[in-house]
Amino acid sequence: MNVKEFRPYLFSGDIRDIVSPPFDTITVEQEKKLRSAKYNITALSLPEYGNSGITLQKLINKWITEGVIYQHDKDIILILKQVFYINKEAITRYGIISLVEIDDMLKAHENTFEKNVLERKKVMKELNGEPEPIFVVVPDNGFDKMIRRYSNNLEKVYEFEEPSGVENYIYFLDDPDKINKLKETLRNDRGIVADGHHRTQAIIDLKKESGDIFWNYAMAYITSIYDNGLMIGGVDRLVYRINFEENLPKLRNLFDITVDRAIMDDDEIRVYSKGIFYRLVAKQFAIDETFGSGPLISTEIINKILFRDGMGLNNNDIETKVGYIYNTTDAINAVDMHECDFAVIVPPWKKDVFLKMVLEGSVFPQKSTYFYPKIPSGIAIYLKPS
Structure with missing residues (x-):
């Protein structure tokens, strides 16, 4: 699987007012609260199409002009550490947010609904980018250990707790040597799309329709399926x-x-x-x-x-x-x-059963798996260069 560093767009405000659950897991009550924040990511990931006359492209340009979001000045890979509790026991999971190439080394395991794919295509085409990462797991038992070591020597850039109680800590990795080691570790691994099948298919369709090399890559959160902090529910x-x-x-x-x-x-x-x-x-x-x-x-x-x-x-x-x-x-x-x-x-799923079936080529019905904890939207945005 080919991953690479990138220059994400980041929000300049309080991260706690900006992040949200993935767009397709937001409840009606959560949506009302999130939309009450002035610059929440849901304005991009879950746009309201009304009579305001402002398109997603105009909105994102407005936010860039006003300094609401800005592009980081270095190529980086983000490290995300998540801490949550099961029966009062603290569980920690590590992963990265980077770009991943959409090719044969990235495997989807669920069918999609055409209507949902079209809706995601509309959002990403208007935005000229991807407002939230897909969720990818890899069958690599040493990947998470490498990320843990790297994060120990980095300063936290963001820290926030979700309403569900999941604590999130974000670090920026900009050391070229360490980034290259991460890339080499994953190069021969198959990536499995855990969450974001409709977004993945939308990117594939946009790539075919436009021929634009921007759509060769998806912004993705990547973690090891063997990490103790990865849960697979139904x-x-x-x-x-x-x-x-x-x-x-x-x-x-x-x-x-x-x-x-x-x-x-x-x-x-x-x-x-x-x-x-x-x-x-x-x-x-x-x-x-x-x-x-x-x-x-x-x-x-x-x-x-x-x-x-x-x-x-x-x-x-x-x-x-x-x-x-x-x-x-x-x-x-x-x-x-x-x-x-x-x-x-x-x-719920047993990891060994899930992994065996996917690697043998099984494709599941829509909404067969629920990987958690989820990855909050709003940590980073991937936009086409202007």
Whole structure:
């Protein structure tokens, strides 16, 4: 994988007022709060198209002219250290923000929605750049150790804590020798797109359509899949305008269904409806008829056996009647608050299973994985030279 240093555009204001979660994970409540800040990154990553008459290109030029953002004067790679807590234990993850070449050494593992790709293309084409990094993991067990060593001798440039409790520390690496060592360490590694499939595909499309070499590279956050601070969860489904209980007779032909008092720590799919957790284990004949041999992906079972065969949903129904949520507690609350009819709880991934399947060529359905902690947007921006 070919990575390289770059001269990012940076915000000059208080970083705490500027950063946001990735655009596709922002809740309605978060969006209102973020937009209340004068210069938050959401103005670029999640633009409001109204009657203001100002385009993204005009807005970014205005911000540059006014000194809201400025281009760093050296080629650098940013190091991001994140600290978060699980059961009161501090977990630390290290990664870098750099450019990564869009080529065969960078592998996507999820399908995309055409509508989402077009929306990202519109944003990046108008901006002439990339407002937030994609998230890439590498199967390298020594990469994170090298970054840790380098950061020990650097001064923090930014420090902020997210509302979720994740602490972020940013360092600038401008030493050419150390940068070259990082680049060489990653040169023979395959990069796997963990988050940002729609943005990656949008960049690929822009490269094909324009022929502009600027789109040969994506701004990316890169970390080791073996880092203890990398977690891979499932993405839960919220289902609208469908009664789960009415479908139970047919579903019992396809699944062994039992009732649980709560979510148990296993690898099974669960549905939460009307205060009840249903544990769904697909019957072998349903798996054989649908998939034959090969590794099973929970989201494939959900899409093809639960939604399609069990509930009669087609692809359009799945796009219009199914939403996605990244926190199981929020999914349960959405059902309890009658914001949706039921939720499908997707089990977390085991890293070795994920890595084996991806490197063997598996491509998962949209929204199959949730890598966390996420990378805040607003730390750096990658813009086409004027």
